[in-house]
Amino acid sequence: MKEKINVEGMTCSCCGGKVEKSIHQLDGISSVELDVDNGTVQVEFNEDAATLEQIKEKIEAEGYKIV
């Protein structure tokens, strides 16, 4: 499935890179698309292997806020 998550606090591509790397640590992630300017992260994942909740936890663990 594909989900778009709104994230607050990403200010540059390095923030996006950290978030992307962190999400990819989860199993079942097929793609992560970041839009730092608009503060969105679009994640395509296999819902049998990963949950939206786990993805959000990864983003929050990097210090960014889900809005």
Ligand SMILES: [Cu+2]
């Ligand atoms: Cu940054």
